[in-house]
Amino acid sequence: MTPGGTPRRGGVLRRAVRPPVGSTRFWVVQTLAVVIGLIHAAAAGLGPLRPVGLPDSATLVLFLLPVLYAALNFGLAGSIATAAWVTILALPVLVLSDGAGARWVDGAQLAGLDLVSLVVGRSVERERAARQAAEQAGAAHRAAEVRYRALFRGHVAPTLVADADGRVLEANPAAVQLFGHGAVGRQLNDLVPSPARGAPPSLGVLTLHDARGEQRTVRPVEVAVRAPAGGLRLLVFRDVTDEARARGRMAAYAAGVVRAQEEERRAIAAELQDELLQVLVGLARRLQALAAFPGIPPPVVSTLSEAAHLAATIGQGLGATAAGLRPPVLDDLGLEPALRGLVAGAESAAGLAGRLQVIGLEGRLCAAVELTAFRIAQEAIRNVEQHARARQLVVRLACRGDHLHLIIGDDGAGFTLPLSEGAPAGLGLLGMRERAHGLGGSLQVRCRPARGTVVTASLPATPARADCAPVRTAAAAPTVGETDSVGRDGTTVR
Amino acid sequence: MSTPITVLIAEDHTLVREGTRELLDREPDITVVAEAGRGDLAVELAGRHHPDVVLMDMRIPGLNGVDATRAIQAIAPAVRVVIVSAFEDEDYVREALAAGAAGYVLKTAPSRELVEGVRAVAAGAIVLSPQLSRRLAQGQGEPRRATDRLSPRELAVLRRIAQGRANKEVARDLGISLRTVEGHLHNIFEKLRVGSRTEAIVHAVGHGVVSIEPPERP
Ligand SMILES: Nc1ncnc2c1ncn2[C@@H]1O[C@H](COP(=O)(O)OP(=O)(O)O)[C@@H](O)[C@H]1O
Numbered sequence: 001m002t003p004g005g006t007p008r009r010g011g012v013l014r015r016a017v018r019p020p021v022g023s024t025r026f027w028v029v030q031t032l033a034v035v036i037g038l039i040h041a042a043a044a045g046l047g048p049l050r051p052v053g054l055p056d057s058a059t060l061v062l063f064l065l066p067v068l069y070a071a072l073n074f075g076l077a078g079s080i081a082t083a084a085w086v087t088i089l090a091l092p093v094l095v096l097s098d099g100a101g102a103r104w105v106d107g108a109q110l111a112g113l114d115l116v117s118l119v120v121g122r123s124v125e126r127e128r129a130a131r132q133a134a135e136q137a138g139a140a141h142r143a144a145e146v147r148y149r150a151l152f153r154g155h156v157a158p159t160l161v162a163d164a165d166g167r168v169l170e171a172n173p174a175a176v177q178l179f180g181h182g183a184v185g186r187q188l189n190d191l192v193p194s195p196a197r198g199a200p201p202s203l204g205v206l207t208l209h210d211a212r213g214e215q216r217t218v219r220p221v222e223v224a225v226r227a228p229a230g231g232l233r234l235l236v237f238r239d240v241t242d243e244a245r246a247r248g249r250m251a252a253y254a255a256g257v258v259r260a261q262e263e264e265r266r267a268i269a270a271e272l273q274d275e276l277l278q279v280l281v282g283l284a285r286r287l288q289a290l291a292a293f294p295g296i297p298p299p300v301v302s303t304l305s306e307a308a309h310l311a312a313t314i315g316q317g318l319g320a321t322a323a324g325l326r327p328p329v330l331d332d333l334g335l336e337p338a339l340r341g342l343v344a345g346a347e348s349a350a351g352l353a354g355r356l357q358v359i360g361l362e363g364r365l366c367a368a369v370e371l372t373a374f375r376i377a378q379e380a381i382r383n384v385e386q387h388a389r390a391r392q393l394v395v396r397l398a399c400r401g402d403h404l405h406l407i408i409g410d411d412g413a414g415f416t417l418p419l420s421e422g423a424p425a426g427l428g429l430l431g432m433r434e435r436a437h438g439l440g441g442s443l444q445v446r447c448r449p450a451r452g453t454v455v456t457a458s459l460p461a462t463p464a465r466a467d468c469a470p471v472r473t474a475a476a477a478p479t480v481g482e483t484d485s486v487g488r489d490g491t492t493v494r
Numbered sequence: 495m496s497t498p499i500t501v502l503i504a505e506d507h508t509l510v511r512e513g514t515r516e517l518l519d520r521e522p523d524i525t526v527v528a529e530a531g532r533g534d535l536a537v538e539l540a541g542r543h544h545p546d547v548v549l550m551d552m553r554i555p556g557l558n559g560v561d562a563t564r565a566i567q568a569i570a571p572a573v574r575v576v577i578v579s580a581f582e583d584e585d586y587v588r589e590a591l592a593a594g595a596a597g598y599v600l601k602t603a604p605s606r607e608l609v610e611g612v613r614a615v616a617a618g619a620i621v622l623s624p625q626l627s628r629r630l631a632q633g634q635g636e637p638r639r640a641t642d643r644l645s646p647r648e649l650a651v652l653r654r655i656a657q658g659r660a661n662k663e664v665a666r667d668l669g670i671s672l673r674t675v676e677g678h679l680h681n682i683f684e685k686l687r688v689g690s691r692t693e694a695i696v697h698a699v700g701h702g703v704v705s706i707e708p709p710e711r712p
């Protein structure tokens with residue numbers, strides 16, 4: 001092992017005074033330098049080798065061997081130490097040699113030798129450092145790749161990598177679970193049916209059946225990756241199944257509450273309309289009949305008439321309350337007459353100039369649609385009465401294709417939309433929206449302060465079918481009447 | 495006294511039916527000849543008794559009031575049907591008149607109104623509770639147009655016809671000849687595109703042109 005394998009620290013000097021004393025080869029080199037020193041001395045006539053007759057400059061060149069060897073093997077630390085050692089070995093010859101000219105030449109040679117040791121040692125060290133840096137970078141790169149691959153493979157979000165043309169190149173295990181093993185090589189568009197072409201893919205939510213057949217709701221987010229060869233498309237799927245389920249549960253709960261409320265209203269309205277009101281009417285008629293009985297004193301007659309009138313008036317109030325809870329005209333005659341009633345009510349209650357336009361509506365619609373549209377209109381009109389300070393109210397009902405558009409507009413004060421700001425809206429607006437969504441429709445409130453408000457609801461225009469037919473008059477009447485009246489009342493002929 | 499007005503009461507609520515009967519029985523010129531608790535039964539009885547007037551509950555089991563009215567008009571056109579209803583919506587009134595009803599009286603109206611209504615329809619008039627005729631008269635813009643074309647004179651004639659006056663009475667009232675009245679009627683039929691007196695009245699009432707209230711008791 002070369003000592004160069006460990007990173008070098010410190011400056012040139014510090015390293016120079018720390019020769020690789022632990023290496024055997026270093027000491028072999030130093031010994032070689034001693035041998036060459038002896039040869040050199042001999043060549044210079046200072047010892048037993050004098051008769052060989054070698055020129056001492058030639059033997060001086062031999063010193064290059066250990067110096068270069070140390071430089072190449074140990075870098076600067078080895079080369080400087082060796083050069084210093086060689087210099088020490090050569091110095092006696094230099095000092096003792098005769099002739100000033102030769103001494104200068106030898107001195108210069110020795111200096112050159114030291115210089116060479118420095119230069120070569122340094123460049124060797126540099127080259128070695130560069131190679132080491134390159135090796136480290138490569139290792140770091142490999143480590144990073146391992147990490148990212150682990151991340152890609154271990155990531156819970158299904159992820160697809162595709163080329164610029166949309167062909168899937170790679171799928172992580174989560175994606176394989178979602179799309180199956182055949183995903184790689186297929187087109188993104190086949191795997192991910194884009195709901196709206198051209199729309200940013202992050203906007204859509206997809207419902208897929210994963211490889212195990214379970215339904216999953218995911219939200220794909222596409223990341224464009226710039227890569228040298230044409231770019232990559234990275235598609236990450238956020239699993240929103242739980243969110244979607246929670247939202248679904250909330251919607252179902254809201255729909256259930258609305259249904260229960262409607263059912264309750266219908267029951268109360270029926271009770272008022274079909275029982276209490278009738279009793280009061282019967283009472284009023286009886287009292288009036290009593291008043292017409294011969295021989296009743298006039299003050300009693302007027303009291304009876306008043307009582308009859310009172311009973312009828314209470315009955316009228318009950319009828320109005322029942323109609324407010326659940327207008328019979330909606331079930332009996334449909335949306336248009338019911339809306340007409342609402343507009344007429346707003347006209348007389350709030351002094352508005354109302355207008356109802358109905359376009360393209362033929363026949364009855366599914367009871368749920370009619371009820372939803374009616375309730376939305378009712379709430380919107382109530383808002384116009386309560387908040388808008390408007391002079392005009394326009395209600396438009398347009399049936400286009402399989403969509404029903406309901407528009408309620410006013411020319412009143414308008415308001416800043418609480419819904420868009422996240423502030424708690426009133427239950428009215430929320431309820432309208434919830435009802436529209438409950439049918440798979442949508443609701444929009446457009447509003448310009450001081451220019452009025454327009455509420456638009458779009459609902460599916462499902463026509464009345466057997467399973468959602470409107471409830472027509474007789475069905476709402478109590479069933480007792482059907483069985484009882486024939487037998488008990490039958491006919492009474494005078 | 496002339497023969498009393500015969501009445502059939504179609505009403506499923508016993509209390510209301512009995513109260514109505516007691517009320518009408520107090521009137522010397524009115525006789526209740528039959529009662530029915532179901533719409534289909536009312537049709538059957540109307541065919542059997544041919545009463546002058548049927549008081550028809552709007553919501554009645556078996557056959558609802560409007561359908562029963564239509565059925566009665568089919569088998570006994572001379573029978574005058576008055577719908578008695580708790581609902582004030584003008585669309586019910588229109589529907590009832592279109593089915594051939596001669597009147598629409600609110601259930602909660604004062605009892606006198608019901609009694610006078612029976613007399614008025616028996617005399618040939620069309621009867622609406624006052625608040626309903628007011629509402630119809632306010633109308634809702636658009637459908638009124640056909641009758642906008644009537645001249646004031648024609649409107650005056652139509653109003654009196656709707657109150658059950660004979661042509662001769664109308665002529666005397668307005669101080670014009672019987673022939674002129676007939677001429678006006680002809681024009682009215684043309685303009686409203688209807689074929690009969692009753693149709694013209696129903697059209698006019700249904701579109702809020704004329705409002706009819708039970709005439710004062712003579
Ligand atoms: N047509 C409108 N004109 C003016 N302001 C309105 C209108 N509709 C709604 N608003 C405003 O929006 C708010 C929320 O309405 P809503 O959700 O129906 O609750 P509520 O009517 O119970 O206050 C109202 O308080 C009102 O300030």
Ligand SMILES: [Mg+2]
Nearest residue numbers: 383426428429
């Ligand atoms: Mg509100």
